[in-house]
Amino acid sequence: MTLRESIIQKLEDNGFRITGSRVKLVDSLIKHEEGFTAEELVTEVREAGRATVYRTIRLLVDQGVLCKLAMDSGAPRYTVSGMAHHHHIICVHCGSVREFRQTVIERALKSMEDDDGDTVVGHRIEVFVLCAACRAAGAKVDSIRAEHQHS
Amino acid sequence: MTLRESIIQKLEDNGFRITGSRVKLVDSLIKHEEGFTAEELVTEVREAGRATVYRTIRLLVDQGVLCKLAMDSGAPRYTVSGMAHHHHIICVHCGSVREFRQTVIERALKSMEDDDGDTVVGHRIEVFVLCAACRAAGAKVDSIRAEHQHS
DNA sequence: TGTCATTTGATACTCAGTTTCATCAATTGA
DNA sequence: TCAATTGATGAAACTGAGTATCAAATGACA
Numbered sequence: 509m510t511l512r513e514s515i516i517q518k519l520e521d522n523g524f525r526i527t528g529s530r531v532k533l534v535d536s537l538i539k540h541e542e543g544f545t546a547e548e549l550v551t552e553v554r555e556a557g558r559a560t561v562y563r564t565i566r567l568l569v570d571q572g573v574l575c576k577l578a579m580d581s582g583a584p585r586y587t588v589s590g591m592a593h594h595h596h597i598i599c600v601h602c603g604s605v606r607e608f609r610q611t612v613i614e615r616a617l618k619s620m621e622d623d624d625g626d627t628v629v630g631h632r633i634e635v636f637v638l639c640a641a642c643r644a645a646g647a648k649v650d651s652i653r654a655e656h657q658h659s
Numbered sequence: 660m661t662l663r664e665s666i667i668q669k670l671e672d673n674g675f676r677i678t679g680s681r682v683k684l685v686d687s688l689i690k691h692e693e694g695f696t697a698e699e700l701v702t703e704v705r706e707a708g709r710a711t712v713y714r715t716i717r718l719l720v721d722q723g724v725l726c727k728l729a730m731d732s733g734a735p736r737y738t739v740s741g742m743a744h745h746h747h748i749i750c751v752h753c754g755s756v757r758e759f760r761q762t763v764i765e766r767a768l769k770s771m772e773d774d775d776g777d778t779v780v781g782h783r784i785e786v787f788v789l790c791a792a793c794r795a796a797g798a799k800v801d802s803i804r805a806e807h808q809h810s
Numbered sequence: 811t812g813t814c815a816t817t818t819g820a821t822a823c824t825c826a827g828t829t830t831c832a833t834c835a836a837t838t839g840a
Numbered sequence: 841t842c843a844a845t846t847g848a849t850g851a852a853a854c855t856g857a858g859t860a861t862c863a864a865a866t867g868a869c870a
């Protein structure tokens with residue numbers, strides 16, 4: 509079963525209708541290997557209206573198909589979530605997003621549980637990089653490091 | 660030197676004027692132990708206009724005094740950053756924010772560097788909790804866990 | 811105290827996303 | 841097979857958060 513099929517299957521299984529707009533949107537977003545913004549989809553999928561694009565994205569996030577990623581500034585990016593639990597590597601220059609998983613970190617975070625009366629319900633890890641492609645294209649790390657306190 | 664004094668000092672040292680609005684805003688935001696939103700400050704500090712509040716927050720983020728925290732939904736929260744490098748524990752119920760630091764995790768993330776041609780410039784870790792206060796007030800974990808894929 | 815660059819704030823604007831509601835389409839059931 | 845029902849759509853108006861503009865005010869320093 510392809511990714512496309514499995515997404516459509518999931519919607520069908522959960523009682524949502526498979527409409528033309530939804531199929532067009534799924535077709536478009538699975539092409540975005542490195543994530544996309546809502547407005548990118550609005551522009552790309554002219555067959556679907558603004559409201560439908562936003563509604564469909566929300567639906568897919570709710571269904572666990574998409575992963576919403578709030579950026580420090582600008583609109584959030586969405587990625588098709590391959591792994592059930594994962595984190596993100598984000599290029600600070602082009603905004604592209606990749607998934608990763610690091611069991612050492614998972615274990616360390618687990619060990620924090622109940623340290624001071626709070627109940628841990630989850631966590632999120634984002635690693636900011638200058639991706640190989642951007643570096644090759646001449647982007648320099650220094651100007652970026654300054655505006656990213658995350659270091 | 661108090662926190663208030665050190666913030667004002669920093670602005671002065673960097674050539675910014677110490678105006679009535681800025682002092683009022685600093686006075687207000689240092690009271691928010693658990694973070695605040697821009698609109699909260701707009702409401703609280705009637706002596707300063709909307710634009711000034713937003714400008715001052717941006718200035719303080721630039722100066723490293725405040726830490727901007729993009730939320731999954733809704734406006735970002737700001738915290739006075741005590742430690743130079745730290746991460747956040749966020750209550751998914753009330754939105755309050757606390758800082759933490761975990762050297763094990765730092766080390767694990769450092770070891771990821773240069774795994775696949777990307778240059779790591781920073782990272783961010785957020786731990787989502789139901790804080791002790793909210794749990795005591797009767798908030799239940801289960802309803803929250805569902806909507807937070809972060810687990 | 812005067813000078814003047816910096817800061818302010820009212821207002822208008824932009825941008826991202828949501829609501830509304832009339833219309834349309836997919837499913838149900840007779 | 842054909843209504844009836846319910847869910848989905850989209851144009852447009854709206855909301856909320858934040859920014860730009862620009863004349864007026866003000867803090868720093870001579």
